[in-house]
Amino acid sequence: MSADTSGRARPEPIKAVPVRHPGRWVGVAVIAVLVAMFVHMLVTNSAFQWSFMVDEMFRPPIIEGLRGTILLLITSMVIGIGLGIVIAIMRLSPNPVLRGVAWVYTWFFRAVPRLVLAILFGNLGILWSRLEFGLPFDRQIGALFGLHDFEARLFGFSAVDILTGFVAGMLALGLSEAAYMAEIVRAGIQSVDEGQTEAAQALGMSRAQILRRIVLPQAMRVIIPPTGNETIAMLKDTSLVAFVPVSMELFFQLKAVGSRTFQPFPMYVAATLWYLLLTSVLLVGQYYLERHYSKGFGRSGRARQRLRNLTAESGSTTSGTAQ
Amino acid sequence: MTDMTASPQTPAAELMVRAEQVHKSFGPLEVLKGIDLEVRSGEVCCLLGPSGSGKSTFLRCINHLEKIDAGRIWVDGDLIGYRERGGKLYEMRDRDVAAQRRAIGMVFQRFNLFPHMTVLQNVMEAPVLLRQAKKTEAREHAAQLLDRVGLGDKLGAYPGQLSGGQQQRVAIARALAMRPKLMLFDEPTSALDPELVGEVLDTMKDLARDGMTMIVVTHEIGFAREVGDHLVFMDGGVVVEQGDPREVISAPKHERTKAFLAKVL
Numbered sequence: 001m002s003a004d005t006s007g008r009a010r011p012e013p014i015k016a017v018p019v020r021h022p023g024r025w026v027g028v029a030v031i032a033v034l035v036a037m038f039v040h041m042l043v044t045n046s047a048f049q050w051s052f053m054v055d056e057m058f059r060p061p062i063i064e065g066l067r068g069t070i071l072l073l074i075t076s077m078v079i080g081i082g083l084g085i086v087i088a089i090m091r092l093s094p095n096p097v098l099r100g101v102a103w104v105y106t107w108f109f110r111a112v113p114r115l116v117l118a119i120l121f122g123n124l125g126i127l128w129s130r131l132e133f134g135l136p137f138d139r140q141i142g143a144l145f146g147l148h149d150f151e152a153r154l155f156g157f158s159a160v161d162i163l164t165g166f167v168a169g170m171l172a173l174g175l176s177e178a179a180y181m182a183e184i185v186r187a188g189i190q191s192v193d194e195g196q197t198e199a200a201q202a203l204g205m206s207r208a209q210i211l212r213r214i215v216l217p218q219a220m221r222v223i224i225p226p227t228g229n230e231t232i233a234m235l236k237d238t239s240l241v242a243f244v245p246v247s248m249e250l251f252f253q254l255k256a257v258g259s260r261t262f263q264p265f266p267m268y269v270a271a272t273l274w275y276l277l278l279t280s281v282l283l284v285g286q287y288y289l290e291r292h293y294s295k296g297f298g299r300s301g302r303a304r305q306r307l308r309n310l311t312a313e314s315g316s317t318t319s320g321t322a323q
Numbered sequence: 324m325t326d327m328t329a330s331p332q333t334p335a336a337e338l339m340v341r342a343e344q345v346h347k348s349f350g351p352l353e354v355l356k357g358i359d360l361e362v363r364s365g366e367v368c369c370l371l372g373p374s375g376s377g378k379s380t381f382l383r384c385i386n387h388l389e390k391i392d393a394g395r396i397w398v399d400g401d402l403i404g405y406r407e408r409g410g411k412l413y414e415m416r417d418r419d420v421a422a423q424r425r426a427i428g429m430v431f432q433r434f435n436l437f438p439h440m441t442v443l444q445n446v447m448e449a450p451v452l453l454r455q456a457k458k459t460e461a462r463e464h465a466a467q468l469l470d471r472v473g474l475g476d477k478l479g480a481y482p483g484q485l486s487g488g489q490q491q492r493v494a495i496a497r498a499l500a501m502r503p504k505l506m507l508f509d510e511p512t513s514a515l516d517p518e519l520v521g522e523v524l525d526t527m528k529d530l531a532r533d534g535m536t537m538i539v540v541t542h543e544i545g546f547a548r549e550v551g552d553h554l555v556f557m558d559g560g561v562v563v564e565q566g567d568p569r570e571v572i573s574a575p576k577h578e579r580t581k582a583f584l585a586k587v588l
Contacts, residue, residue: 199435199494202386203449203501204425207417213452217439296438296481 053266056257057274065253066274072170072238072249077231079174084181089211091186102182109179114172115240121172122165122244132156166248169241177234184226188219220293228286232279250274338397339364339505339536340385345394347380354380356560357394362538362553364504367531369547369568370540372557373583378540381557382507385538386427387420398427399504425453428498432510434490436482436497442469443478446497455501468496472526488519492526499530506530508539544587548572556580 042048056062090102109117134153135141142150192215200210239251246252254271258264340362347355354377362368370378383389385396387404396403404420406413415423437445446465450456456464469475472492482490491511498506508527512520524546531537531550541547547554547568554568556577564577572588575581 193435195431195433195435196437198388199429199431199437200449201388201421202424202427202429202431203497204421204423204453205449206421209452213448214437218437293439296440296483 047265048269049263049266052261052263053270056261056267057254057270059257062250062253062257062270064248065250068166068246068248069235069238069250070278072166072173072241072246073231073235075170076173076177076238077234079170080177080181080230080234081227083175083178085185085216087178087182088185088189091182092189106179106182109176112176114176114237115243117172117176118169118240119243121168124168130156130158165241165244165246169238169244169246172244173234173237173241177230180230181227184223184230185219188221188223189215191222192218217293221290221297224286224290224293228282228289231282231286235278235282236275337364338362339366339399340368340538341395341397342381342385343395345381345384345396346392347377347384347389348392354560355384355391358557358560358562360555360562362536364536365534366552367537367539367550368553368555369551370538370555370557371542371544371547371583372563376557377560378557379509382509382538382540385505385507386424386429388429398423425455425501426504428501428503428506430491430494430498430506430508430511432513434482434487434494434514436490436493438482440481441478442474442480442482442485442493445482445493446500449497450500453501461500465496465500468499469493471529472496473522486519487515488522491515491523495523495526495530504536506535506537508537508541510540510542512541512543542587544572544584556583558583 087102087105090098091106093099093102112120132153133155134151138150138152142148189211196214196218197210200214205213238249241249242252247256251271254267254274255264258267338361340360342358342360345355345358346353358377358381360368360381370382372378380389384391385398385403390404401423403423404415406415406419437448440448443462443465446468447458447461450461450464451458455461466475466478469478472495474489474492474496477485477489477493482493485493495511511527512523515523520543524543527537527539527546528550539546539551551568553565554571555565556563556571556575556579558579564571564575564580571580572584575584
């Protein structure tokens with residue numbers, strides 16, 4: 001840069017007129033007008049009844065419903081992700097029985113709409129008044145040996161007690177989610193290079209160890225973005241449990257207030273705002289999860305690591321090895 | 324090939340690897356057509372040959388990454404992948420195959436380091452997971468090995484931050500962490516930039532000097548001549564010629580060996 005071998009002076013830096021983008025300015029102007037119109041409508045249209053909405057949307061029954069929605073979201077996603085991982089692993093297993101079971105499971109729960117599942121699970125009490133655990137076909141086996149009223153049951157409980165609205169809704173959503181999560185996890189596992197498994201096999205690790213320590217952590221990078229999608233979709237699908245019926249749920253409670261006060265529209269707006277807020281919180285969580293699982297991958301992750309190593313080197317000599 | 328069962332003579336003690344009539348097919352394609360090979364303890368055996376000659380497949384058969392169709396492979400006297408009882412072969416369970424592999428280190432062409440772990444974690448993962456050592460011991464041993472391959476200052480780095488040569492040296496350290504009695508190298512320098520080949524070969528020479536038994540699939544004729552104790556030339560799924568590397572390279576007897584060496588030298 002400094003001394004040119006040919007002895008010529010360094011040329012002037014380029015000062016060119018940049019390309020103009022008039023289209024962008026037109027676009028900004030159009031958008032500004034539309035936004036102004038929208039805001040004007042929000043402020044002037046009396047149907048919104050903002051003060052009424054704000055008064056109502058934080059009342060105890062709504063907060064109860066919010067708690068119900070969040071609880072339902074968490075439990076059904078825990079079931080969905082946990083069971084989904086198991087089904088995905090079964091689907092990729094060398095064991096044909098496990099593969100078949102996993103296939104049937106995904107087939108069934110992806111085929112039936114969640115709304116139908118929710119109603120179905122809400123009415124399972126019709127099939128059994130009591131749920132009991134013990135030897136299967138105990139009566140038939142007893143009859144085979146000439147014993148009447150032979151029963152081998154360990155414990156049981158009333159189906160109506162267990163399959164209350166909340167549990168039924170949670171199972172309907174969670175089991176359905178597991179089918180979708182299974183496909184996402186399967187795609188994630190298959191995205192990991194075959195060489196990773198081979199290297200781990202060559203070190204003498206077992207199938208389970210390879211899956212847990214090598215393949216799944218790398219698959220997470222691929223699994224998390226669609227799982228974020230699923231979680232947001234699930235947040236919205238929790239409103240389906242109103243059909244189970246479950247009343248401790250955000251939208252049901254907001255609608256109830258709307259019906260009671262004959263002011264439904266402000267409550268629909270309140271529902272929109274609540275779901276926007278919850279989704280935004282979920283997005284923040286997803287950002288941090290993605291960052292965690294991108295360790296050692298990609299440009300941004302690598303740059304951050306390099307920076308951390310530099311600071312570690314200048315700090316103490318062993319801090320780079322600390323895990 | 325079935326007559327092997329009739330003669331269960333235990334291989335001589337100093338033999339680390341013994342392969343008899345190893346056959347392997349992928350579908351209709353027969354890749355290995357009866358490989359016989361003996362590698363003594365402490366010996367460096369180089370497998371040479373054109374691509375598609377089956378040398379990498381044979382290497383992968385030694386630690387049962389590939390199942391062989393016929394023949395037998397013993398490593399340190401143990402039959403690989405099967406148990407022989409009463410003249411009958413029983414397939415080993417995954418758990419037992421894994422246990423056999425622990426004594427056999429392997430280094431791949433494409434490194435296959437675990438990208439989500441630091442260099443140190445890569446090396447200490449298997450010994451800790453397989454309870455071969457306590458965590459502190461494993462860490463110490465891993466740091467020692469990394470120091471030995473010249474990467475003592477990269478413990479906290481991720482594989483993605485290293486050059487190809489450095490990654491391959493980490494892969495060697497990772498394999499050594501299991502204290503193997505045999506090391507398999509599958510074209511360890513083929514994916515490297517030319518100026519990085521030397522550092523990996525130096526690490527391997529160092530290992531050979533320490534008396535490690537090694538089987539190396541390579542295109543590095545210079546390495547085979549300098550470090551190899553035994554050279555095996557394969558083509559079309561059979562061993563065409565074998566012997567002392569210096570003799571085979573300078574005076575190949577077989578036409579196909581001559582043609583191959585003429586191309587690569």
